[in-house]
Amino acid sequence: MTYHRLTQEDIAFFRSVTAPQRVLAGEEAGEDYFHDELGGVRSAPEAVVKVLSTGEVSRLLAYANERRIPVVPRGAGTGLVGASVAVEGGLMLDLTGMDRILELDGDNLTVTVQPGVLLMELAAFADEHGFLYPPDPGEKSATIGGNISTNAGGMRAVKYGVTRDYVRGLTVVLPDGQVMELGGKVVKNSSGYALKDLIVGSEGTLAVITEAVLKLVPKPAVSVSLLMPFDTMDEALDAVPEIVRSQAAPTAIEYFARETILFAEDYLGKRFPEDTHAAYLLLTFDGAGPAQVEAEYSATADLCQVLGARDALIIDTDERKDSVWPARGAFLEAIKASTTEMDECDVVVPRSRIADFIKFTHRLAEELNVRIPSFGHAGDGNLHIYICRDALEQGDWEQVLETAFDRMYARAAEMGGLVSGEHGIGWAKKKYMAAQYGPEEMALMGRIKAAFDPNNILNPGKVCQ
């Protein structure tokens, strides 16, 4: 499909709808808009418009739809699969200026936000008001709009679920400029197709989200984490299915290797409280009172002692949490800083298979003679696996990357897993998803896309295209 290239007339229209200084045409849009966090794909938008209202988004989309201008919505640009990169050029909508928390509804336990609110701002706001917004992805400076668009998961998914479970309602603008409110403040909804849930995770390909009603939960009074060192990664990972089977209800079960802690210590310039063992599990328990939480974590610690845990270290105060969790949040950046270039694999496998899958990546690393560090959400089966380029030549790197990805996605599929647990498909993972789903399922997705966006102007070339 050929798209319309932006002209001075188009730029003038964008300026008339918004404000001159909020339209960055051509060179004015800085390099930051050309890529996302992982930068696997680079492409310059022809113009960036910093939108401030649903009305502006609506008028811009209606205009773009008529003239066949590709439009890419973008939040903080912290994505990892190129979903927010303007691969066809065109117009980029920067939604970070729509950053207001509009309403806290204590009667319905909801908060209404604009899409540019940052996850860390929402988390702090909920906390201040005695609530918890459970989704807790590592990247706290992502926008809520971005989190919804990728159906982000995060560390509390084991107990609380993922972003989709907390989206009650959305205000969206369809590619033709129509504004629709999907869902609402209702708890239950059996009224027709779940369009709201279709938008969640659609990576900006079906509609532009301009407002969201999110569900909050009462803040648990007590939250305690356990850091459990193991002598080997195999022992640590083998303990995970046992913990799940024991019906303990941790909010998080994270795993990581000593190597990753050392990278984080370097990166943050701060020591981790324990860095002498080969592998670690980090679990969190929350609840209404200290006795209940202690009973829960004690049972799990006792179980893990039998399974080879060398210790169970208690993280129960703010300052202890501050010595551990920020480091966990920085793992991605820390690994990135340890190598010349990297790419990631965000597969999700059934929880019972996670140990097998990680062991498989260790064998693969040896076989391909490449470093493949990983960490992730052992409790929900979602792994973050990084293939590090280190000193490889460009040609070798491309070959190693392709082989590693092909092998890992194929192995995940054999185990009943899926291509992405929480980072999305975007641009970078399309072929792996298409290979797994097959032509019929991909065609069905294509028809859904066409129903929303018959002119294919919204984030073209992504997800199922």
Place this chain on the structure above:
Amino acid sequence: MDIIVCVKQVPGTTQVDIDPDTGVMRRDSASTKLNPYDLFAIEAALALVRETGGSVRTLTMGPPQARAALLETVWMGADSGVLVSDRRLGGADVLATARALAQAARAMGRYDLILCGKQTTDGDTAQVGAELAELLGIPHAGNVLSVAPGEGFVDARVSLDDRDELQRLPLPCLVCVDKNINTPRLPSYFRKKALAADPVTVLTLDDFPDRDERRYGLSGSPTQVERTFSPERAEHRAMLSGDPEEAAGQLADLLLAGKFVREV
């Protein structure tokens, strides 16, 4: 090296509530923790002993429930704890507190080094450590960034804001460590579970070499607290909206009106 670390149990949250009528601190007894500043002293002590051998005992004064704080130090790696607890010691100011701790330290037998944190999060006076050293008649250093052991002495790196000073202190001595000089280790659930005997000894005034009641508690405190209150908090907030240029104009007007800036 045999080390005593002074610790205190403080409210679990940083939000300390003062009853405006009575001026008494509203302590939520369900939520307490080890004074965060003391964690650095405990870590420093455990690291020293790992190097030199010896023992780490922790010492606190407080109500019976302060035992929990001492147990936590043992889960972190201390060998044992001493709780000074006696109604006759209640209501003590910094001097009466230091007197009681000095008596307890004498009752605890031989030690080489006493380590304290910089201050507590509830009292914030940062005086007890220095007073304790004076009462024991031993040298002391404050704002210490690191402690290196030697034969019969320790070398303490002291922060004097604009420069650091290396001080050599003969043993026994007392050192107050600064915050953030290390990453304190975490308490171990396995250590907690493995404890066979009660590691906490309780001392009362009757165990002190000096049993003169008038020197302790409220009666031994030269400081009388007239009134305690939370400082009045005023929050004025203005939300500016519109384009960056409009908002900048509004901001400039506000700053001018408030006399924060002057037009030139």
